[in-house]
Amino acid sequence: MRVDVGGRVVYAYTGARAPRAGQPDVVFVHGAANDHSVWSLQSRYVAHHGRNAYAVDLPGHGRSAGPAVTSVDALAGWLADFMAAAGIGRATLVGHSLGSLAALAAAARAPDRVAALALLGTAVPMRRDRIAPKTINARKVAAVVVAIPMTTGATCVTG
Numbered sequence: 001m002r003v004d005v006g007g008r009v010v011y012a013y014t015g016a017r018a019p020r021a022g023q024p025d026v027v028f029v030h031g032a033a034n035d036h037s038v039w040s041l042q043s044r045y046v047a048h049h050g051r052n053a054y055a056v057d058l059p060g061h062g063r064s065a066g067p068a069v070t071s072v073d074a075l076a077g078w079l080a081d082f083m084a085a086a087g088i089g090r091a092t093l094v095g096h097s098l099g100s101l102a103a104l105a106a107a108a109r110a111p112d113r114v115a116a117l118a119l120l121g122t123a124v125p126m127r128r129d130r131i132a133p134k135t136i137n138a139r140k141v142a143a144v145v146v147a148i149p150m151t152t153g154a155t156c157v158t159g
Contacts, residue, residue: 001018002063003082003085003124005059005085008059009065010027010059010065012054012057013037013039013043013053014052014053015044016044017048017053018085023051023052024047024051025051025088025090026054027054027079027082027083027092027094028094028095028099029056029092029094029096029097029100030055030095031097031100033064034096036055036056036062037055038055038061039055043055047100052078062125076102076105076106076109079093079102079106080110080113090113092115092116092117092118093106093114093117095122096120097121100122103119104122
């Protein structure tokens with residue numbers, strides 16, 4: 001699917017299935033130098049098992065227009081803008097690497113819009129004294145445990 005976010009075309013792979021009203025939404029966020037295709041199997045599985053899947057291409061990546069966003073905080077804002085443009089009110093955010101930091105920051109900004117978080121490959125020194133208080137409060141999100149199918153057919157539970 002393609003949506004307009006801030007005057008730029010953004011692409012999100014929906015698992016070969018159009019989103020359906022009333023189903024929970026899951027937004028997959030890739031890391032730097034990747035695109036939606038890193039989530040192809042997971043998003044397809046989710047889309048065919050009772051959820052709406054959106055494997056988004058971040059700005060300047062894959063099929064999305066614009067320059068790459070250069071900070072985690074700006075990516076969190078962009079992610080909220082994408083969700084609004086796509087008509088997503090509340091979603092599970094699944095992020096890898098840079099995408100996991102953007103998902104965490106988005107949850108800190110608007111915990112009421114994030115049902116759960118799955119953070120994979122989050123690699124950043126996170127000393128408590130250097131983390132913004134809003135990020136620490138992201139734990140107020142309803143759940144931070146999410147099971148997602150891995151490409152091997154096994155299930156990975158993070159939390």
